[in-house]
Amino acid sequence: xxxxxxxxxxxxxxxxxxxxxxxxxxxxxxxxxxxxxxxxxxxxxxxxxxxxxxxxxxxxxxxxxxxxxxxxxxxxxxxxxxxxxxxxxxxxxxxxxxxxxxxxxxxxxxxxxxxxxxxxxxxxxxxxxxxxxxxxxxxxxxxxxxxxxxxxxxxxxxxxxxxxxxxxxxxxxxxxxxxxxxxxxxxxxxxxxxxxxxxxxxxxxxxxxxxxxxxxxxxxxxxxxxxxxxxxxxxxxxxxxxxxxxxxxxxxxxxxxxxxxxxxxxxxxxxxxxxxxxxxxxxxxxxxxxxxxxxxxxxxxxxxxxxxxxxxxxxxxxxxxxxxxxxxxxxxxxxxxxxxxxxxxxxxxxxxxxxxxxxxxxxxxxxxxxxxxxxxxxxxxxxxxxxxxxxxxxxxxxxxxxxxxxxxxxxxx
Ligand code: UDP
Numbered sequence: 001x002x003x004x005x006x007x008x009x010x011x012x013x014x015x016x017x018x019x020x021x022x023x024x025x026x027x028x029x030x031x032x033x034x035x036x037x038x039x040x041x042x043x044x045x046x047x048x049x050x051x052x053x054x055x056x057x058x059x060x061x062x063x064x065x066x067x068x069x070x071x072x073x074x075x076x077x078x079x080x081x082x083x084x085x086x087x088x089x090x091x092x093x094x095x096x097x098x099x100x101x102x103x104x105x106x107x108x109x110x111x112x113x114x115x116x117x118x119x120x121x122x123x124x125x126x127x128x129x130x131x132x133x134x135x136x137x138x139x140x141x142x143x144x145x146x147x148x149x150x151x152x153x154x155x156x157x158x159x160x161x162x163x164x165x166x167x168x169x170x171x172x173x174x175x176x177x178x179x180x181x182x183x184x185x186x187x188x189x190x191x192x193x194x195x196x197x198x199x200x201x202x203x204x205x206x207x208x209x210x211x212x213x214x215x216x217x218x219x220x221x222x223x224x225x226x227x228x229x230x231x232x233x234x235x236x237x238x239x240x241x242x243x244x245x246x247x248x249x250x251x252x253x254x255x256x257x258x259x260x261x262x263x264x265x266x267x268x269x270x271x272x273x274x275x276x277x278x279x280x281x282x283x284x285x286x287x288x289x290x291x292x293x294x295x296x297x298x299x300x301x302x303x304x305x306x307x308x309x310x311x312x313x314x315x316x317x318x319x320x321x322x323x324x325x326x327x328x329x330x331x332x333x334x335x336x337x338x339x340x341x342x343x344x345x346x347x348x349x350x351x352x353x354x355x356x357x358x359x360x361x362x363x364x365x366x367x368x369x370x371x372x373x374x375x376x377x378x379x380x381x382x383x384x385x386x387x388x389x390x391x392x393x394x395x396x397x398x399x400x401x402x403x404x405x406x407x408x409x410x411x412x413x
Pocket of ligand 1: 016017018019022023024025027225226227257258259289290291292293294296315316317318319321
């Protein structure tokens with residue numbers, strides 16, 4: 001039986017996604033650990049304790065979340081967390097020593113976890129696998145207006161982790177290229193492993209029932225499911241709705257599921273409210289706030305289309321979840337969305353942030369029932385191959401290979 005130490009410093013898999021720093025990465029860490037446990041792996045997920053106390057919770061058989069104190073109790077913004085990494089590392093070491101926990105490999109998520117894990121991997125002499133989830137150099141190339149660039153500390157941290165990790169996990173071939181071309185990562189050490197989706201939770205079901213549950217009628221419904229921050233570019237969805245309503249001659253409902261995230265999250269939420277008012281669509285936009293992950297399928301199922309307007313998106317789990325529910329995605333042609341959505345077949349991708357292009361694609365979809373049905377069927381078909389079981393199997397093979405051979409180059413083919 002292999003034991004893996006998973007490091008997820010800034011975001012705990014115990015916290016429901018959709019608010020603050022909890023998003024796709026929390027879903028990823030939780031889902032992969034659960035799938036690995038079914039393959040016989042034991043994982044300890046180390047995260048920062050926000051109560052200031054060490055705490056251990058078993059979330060699935062063989063999967064423990066260990067919250068380690070680092071920095072002050074309570075919420076600490078993600079950037080400030082950087083100064084508490086060494087305390088976090090000491091806490092993990094103390095836990096491992098006192099409980100005699102020994103690990104075969106470490107898998108870290110996001111650069112700050114990677115910095116912590118690089119220290120641990122060196123002293124425990126075990127292989128380090130690292131997933132970036134997002135990359136500063138990519139984000140900085142596609143910054144929303146007014147958003148400050150990612151700090152130098154992050155760029156330096158990412159470079160350090162990329163040099164230290166035996167294997168870097170890319171979630172798509174785009175990310176593979178970014179790691180290789182923007183960061184100069186050794187090609188033999190980058191492995192593309194796609195994230196998955198929980199098909200038991202995200203599956204097609206009756207739209208009318210979902211709409212009734214949400215108090216919606218028969219008119220056109222769009223949904224967005226994710227955190228609210230400038231990077232997600234939701235103003236584009238609002239501007240598209242403004243153009244769509246007169247084009248369709250009826251009111252469109254846009255459901256926004258998720259809460260403010262990051263330093264600019266609350267400002268963004270306020271800006272979206274005032275934008276909706278100034279565009280005259282305040283009655284069409286329903287800011288639903290964050291919803292538990294298990295409640296999100298109802299929103300996907302209720303919608304005619306899910307909109308994803310991100311400036312950059314390393315993967316885009318919500319687009320995959322929408323497709324698994326049979327709801328086509330209309331999104332920006334960025335990052336992982338280009339991999340999840342097949343333009344014209346399972347949804348539409350827009351190559352500009354022009355609201356009229358977005359509104360045009362939405363009008364096409366909403367105005368043609370046969371097309372909508374075909375997009376929906378292809379969306380389900382496209383999502384079918386993405387499963388957490390597959391992600392976990394590929395990771396399990398990688399861990400095994402690294403542990404037994406200690407030759408990362410041989411483990412990425
Ligand atoms: N999510 C949720 N509740 C919400 C909003 C979002 O459970 O109120 C989940 C959503 O289902 C998805 C994740 O948060 O699994 C967002 O992941 P995505 O990759 O789309 O964006 P990220 O958070 O990684 O930027």
